[in-house]
Amino acid sequence: MTKQRFGKRLAFAAIMAVAFAAPSAGAQQAEPVPKAGKLISAGGVLSGELNTMKVRGGKAGKRVSTYQITSEPRRLPPPNGLCNLETGPETFQLIASSDAQTAQLKNLVGKEISVKVDEVACAQDAGQMSEAVVTKWSIVTAH
Known part of the structure; x- marks a missing residue:
């Protein structure tokens, strides 16, 4: 049994x-194999939601605001390419070069914006929270 x-x-x-x-x-x-995003080059428009983060930086470790756009994956122009990612970066840190740009961004946090990109590169410093950094830009439209 x-x-x-x-x-x-x-x-x-x-x-x-x-x-x-x-x-x-x-x-x-x-x-499916993920596809790389569209190419973004100088003069291209990047659209997405604007976020802000507080990070320590500057003199005496003061807390400063860092602005970031979350967008669809985009490829960067050579030599940056895909930033060692399969699809390209999705988060782009906006570097404000003046107080006027900072004030402009502060009013648009949480909204969908579009910026004209003049210079973009892969993030390389340990303190950067985004996958790519946009150093020269201007706001095209605010939705």
Whole structure:
């Protein structure tokens, strides 16, 4: 009697193992390869939601605001390329070069904005929170 029950249990365990292994094997093959985003170069327009973060920087470690646009993946012009990412950067840090730019950005936090990009590069410093840095820019429209 124990041999018949053992055989039934073994057959049931084998069926269950095949049933659980088959869907996971198919799911691994079904994943599409991510595509790199459109190229953004000097004069191109970058659109997305503007966020702000408080980071320590400057003299005496004061807290300063850092502004960031979250957008669709974009490729950067050579030699930056994809910034060592599969699809290109999605977060772009805006560097404000004047108090007027800082005041302009402060009013647009949380809104969808578009900026004309004049200079962009991959983030390389440890303190940068974004994947790419836009050093020269101007606001095109505010939605």
